[in-house]
Amino acid sequence: MNAEVKMMRTAAETQYSDALSALPGAEPIRALREKALRLFAEKGLPHRRVEEWKYTDLRVLLREMAPLAGKPDARAIAEAKKNDLLANIAAREITFVNGAFVAELSNLKGLEKGLTISMLADALAKDPKLPQMLAGLNPSKYDAVFALNTAALNEGVVIDVAAGAHITKPIHIRHIVTGTSPLSVFGRVLVKAGKKSQATIVQSHSGPDAVAYQTNTVLQLSVAEEAELDVVRVQAEGDRAIHLSMTIGAAGRDSRVRSFALTTGAAVSRHTVPFAFAGKGVRAAISGATLLRNKQHADMTLEVDHALPGGESRELFKTVLDDESRGVFQGLIVVRPDAQKTDGRMMSAALLLGEAAEMDNKPELEIFADDVQCAHGATTGALDDDLLFYLRARGIPKKEAESLLIQSFFGEAIEQIENAKIRDAVMNLASGWLAERALQ
């Protein structure tokens, strides 16, 4: 008799398996989904004994799966219509409400030459390589968020920028949740940036406060040789939401990627960024600002993988923690044997405003090449009393003086955004967070 040691399945694990296996669907998505679901059934949700999830124990934080969202009704669409997050960045909008594409809140007309935007089902019919991409860039590695996202694959969008096309108007993918009852929402976005192309992708997440909804979205970036891609993400989910997401990047020779993430929302959030330097001479800047209050928990996990020579990576993350919030930053830089002349610098700085706030910083370097420059740093501290006194001695009241210093702290990260309109809009959102704080 074989003795089989198996962990007890949690309620959420069982609910995921039941709900997602009941989804209808056609090939080839069906095969992908079934495979992912089998993997999830085997491995389950990660917990604190899984190193990559040490600080964000999903078995504890995600007790139950909220019911799968249905098609948004007229009321949901009317509610989403009022959503004005990043409304003034002059972008082309692609809107998903409760996980479903809503044409009337999107603008797919008059696409620039070289830009193709397709819904997942249509794209699959045209591109035989797509299933492979949807299955993940590193299928050998298990990630529960990715497995669940794949097991729930249904709606999604594929943005294809043809070789040489310069798309100046930002493309804004909006994931909006509406309503007053808990629901689970999934989403997948693929961006294929062709050789020597240029584009700016914005992704935003928002939803109602006081509703325990759950979102799981994956953004996959495939960046060809010499392409230039800017990605800005704003996670402003409602205050009871659980937000799980990934940005998976693979960058080809001499490409340039800038990625920025503003995180202010959700009760619990985890964003994982596996980024592969898949060609020579890739330059990537990955940065973010995370602003937390109350009991919010936000986890930012990077896995930067230099496989080929001459790559340059810059990571700058700023986390502001008020009240009893908890921030996690895990940043891994891997430099493989062939990745000589890699230049990697990673910095995570946290500002603790609340006495019960907590920051877990875990920078890691794994270097297998001998001619590289890599540095990482992590700092955690409170506002400097001498700086505050200097400002107050000039007549600036305490809260305002604090706001100036906090703004200068996260401003350095927001400055990394290339597009001025988007940068200003993100700065406004962050300033709004500060203004709310000053009112308390």
Add this chain to the structure above:
Amino acid sequence: MALLEVKNLQAKVEDKEILRGLDLIVKAGEVHAIMGPNGSGKSTLSYVLAGKNDYEVTGGTATLEGEDLLALEPDERAAKGLFLAFQYPIEIPGVASMTFLRTAVNAVRKKRGDEELSTPDFLRFVREKAKELNIDQDMLKRPVNVGFSGGEKKRNEILQMALLEPKMCILDETDSGLDIDALKIVAEGVNRLRAKNRGFLVITHYQRLLDHIVPDVVHVMAKGKIVRTGGPELARELEAKGYAAYDNAA
């Protein structure tokens, strides 16, 4: 009425007594100098008057135009018209000089019941004051005091003084770290700001600053109190004889 009136002021930092019953009266229009050996409590006096929270006031009073300074927050003291020019002005990376100055000027104007300045009005105001004080505006394009030379930092303090239009100015060892040319520029700036309705308290270890900012009254401070008061000639006497006579005073 006295502009600044300090009576029997006592203060300590981390259980160490620094001010031990200090008395001082500065009237509007007067420039007072406080000189004294290192460790006599000169800088502590300036910080206590400005409201730094590392210091605990254990006795005595300090008033500005009759109002209890010690009961006010540092920013309220600034709004009432107290200004401290720091010995070591602090660098604030990430905060633009102009943002800082505009926030300070408008915060103070608001508390004084004046209308806040619009951006163009503010820029005009800064340009005017910087010109009067011979200050190159280029340094204001950088974050507050970041990468400033010692002289630029002190000039920036004087510019802030001019913009905030205080009643009572305390200069804490403004001469420290300055060469003679920078010292002259700073002193000229202070002299321009001398006015009938404004008082100055110039804290210094050396007499040379007082050649350029000529005081009406000179005090000698030792061991936390004023031990001697005289005219400008007292500064020259100290320069000639040193502080040895005061090390055991008080």
